[in-house]
Amino acid sequence: MSAVHDPAPPTTGAEARPRRARRVRGRTELYTSYAQEMALLNTRGKQLGVLAIIAVAAYLPLGVEDDILAVLATGLVLAIGAIGLNLLTGYAGQVSLGHAFFVGLGAYTAAVLSGDPDGRYLGFGITNPLVWIPAAGIVAAVAGFLVAPLATRLRGLYLAIVTLGLVFIGQYFFLEWRSLSGGAQVGRDAATPILFGIDLTRNGAYTDEQKLYWFFLVVLVVMALLGRNVARSKVGRAFAAVRDRDIAAGVMGVELSRYKQIAFTISSFYAGVCGSLLFCLNGHVSAEQFGLLLSVQFIAMVLIGGVATISGSIMGAMLIALLPQIAAEVPHLLPFISSSARDSPNIFELEIAMYGVLIIAFLLFEPRGLYGIWMRIRTYWKGFPFSY
C-alpha cells in the first residue's frame, strides 16, 4: 500500500530534465518513450540485421559474376526510385503513374551536365557525380513542385490519369528536343560518373560493374536512410494522415495541399536521382524508355515490395530487376516457351506478363507485399512453438 502512495521522491535539478529513456534488458518490445519506439533501428535484431545485410551487399561484388552484378546494381538504382514512389503513393496515398517522367528528367539532367561539351548533344562536362546526382534530383524535384498544385486539386483516380498524361507529354518533349535526347531511336550517352579521378565506367583494378555497384549501394543506403527519416518525422505522420483520411487530417490542422506538394517534391527528387544513375551501367539513354511501362514497373515494385515500407521498396525493386533473369530461366522448365524473340510465346512476353500476374497475385493474396511475407515469417518464429 505504502509503495503506491509514496510521494514522489524530491527531484533534484538534474533529474527534472527529461531523462534519456533507457532500454530494459531482455525486453526488446518494451519501449519507455515515444522517441525510443520511433528510433531508426528500434530493436537489437534490426540493428544487427541491417548491418549484416549491408555487409553481405558490400561483399557481393567480390563473389558474384559481373553479369549478375549488373542486374543487382540496376536493382539498387531502381530501389531509389521505388522508395520515392512509395513515399508519395505508399505513405501519402497519392497514386502517381507519372514517375517515369521524373526519372527521365533526372536522367537527362545528369546526361547533359556530364556530357561532352564538344559533343553532338548538349553537355557541360561536369562529370563529378557528387554534382550531377543532386542536380538531377533538384531538377526533377522542381518539376514535381510545379506539377503538384495541379495534382493537389485532384484525388484518387483523376490524379492517376492526369499523371499518366504527364508521361505522354513528357515523352513527347524528350523525343522532340533532339539536342537534349538525340531524338527517337537514337538516344545519347548517359551520365559518366568520374569520382575522385576514377572513371567508374572503365575497368581498372575492379571492373566497372563492381565499382558502379558499390557506388550505387552507397547512394541507396544514403537515400534509404533519408527516406526512413522522412517517414518517421512530422512530415511522414502528416503523409499517413493525408492517406488514411484526408478530411480528418485537414480538420486536425494538416495542410493538405502543402503536404501533398511536399510529397510530390520529395518523390520527384528520388525519381531524379534514380534516373541520373539508371543508365550509367549500359551508358546509353533513349527517350523511349520513359514510357508507361517504366511507371507501371515502379508501381509494381511498390506493390510487390510492400506499400508504405522502405525495406519493401528495396525488396520489390530487386525482384523486378531480377525478373528478366527469372524469365530467362523459365524455358528450362517449360519447353514450349521460346527464348528467341521471333517465336511466340517467348520470354520477353512472359517477362512483361509476369509484372501483371505478380501485381494481381500480390494484391489478391498478400496485400502487404514481400514485406508482409517477411512479417509473417518473423512473427511465426518470434512466438515459435505457439502459432498465434
Next chain:
Amino acid sequence: MNEFLTAGGVGLGNGAVYALLALGFVIIYKSMQVVSFAQPAFMMAGAILVSYLTPRFGFWLGALLGVIAIAAVALVVERVAIRPMVGKAVFVIAIITIGVDIVVRVVAGSFVGVDPRSIGDPWGLGAVSLGGVRVQERHIAAIVAATLIVLLLFAFFRYTRIGLAMRAAALDQEAAMAQGVSIGTVFAVSWALAGALAAVAGVFAASGNVIDRSLWMVALVALPVIILGGLDSLGGAVVGGLVIGLVEAIVRTYHSTWFPFLGTNTGSIAPYVVMLLVLLVRPHGLFGTKEVERV
C-alpha cells in the same frame, strides 16, 4: 475550309471510336467507382480476334462473334480478378486492372504474328465525297455504328430491368441492394458491356489499317476523354470523345503552321494537353458530378 472539313470528318470518325471506348470506362466507373485500365487490352484483343474470325465467317458475323467473345472474356476477368477485391480501396482495384491489361495484352499480342493482319472490313481506305469534302468510308461507318450503339445503350439503361438496376446501383449501391438489386449481376453486366464496347472500338480503330501491337495506344486517348466529359457521365463520354477526336484531328492537320518548331506531330499529345487545361478549370470534368465528401 475544305482542309478543315476533312479534318472534321477524320476527327468525328476517330471521336466516335474514342466515345465507344470512353463509354466502357464510364459504365464500369458508374457501377464500381473504378477506372478499368484493362479497356485497352480488350480493345486490342477484340481487333485481333475479329481478324481471325472474318476469313471464316465473313466480316459482319465475325465481328459479332468477336465482340461477344470479348464480352465473355471481360466477364471472366471480372469474376476471377475483380470480384474478390470488391470493398477494397478503389486504387487497389485500379492497379489490378493494370495487371489484367498487361496480361491480356501480352496474350493477345502473341497472336499478332509476323504477317500483317487486317480486320477484313468492307471499307478499307475507300472514300466518298460529301459536298466536295472527302470523307473516308471507315470514318462514316464508325460514326454510324457509334450513333446506333449509343442510342441502343441509352434505351437499354432507360427501358430494361437490368438497365434500371444498373442506374439504381450507380446512384446508391446499398439502397439498390436493399431493394433486391443483385450487385454482382450489375458488375458482371457492366464489365461485359465495357468489353463489348472496347471490342467494337477495336474493330473500327483497326479498320483500314494493319493490326500491330501498338493498337492499344489508341485506347489510352479515351482516358483524357473521360476526364474531359466527367468520369460518371455517359453523355459526357460521347461529347468528350467527339471533342477530343476533333481537337486531335485539327491539331494534326494544322500542326506545321501552328507549331513549326516541333518536328513530330503534336496531335498525339493534344488530348492530354486539353485534359490538363480542363482539369485546371473544372477538376471533375465538363459533365461529371462534383464530388461531395460527407464527414
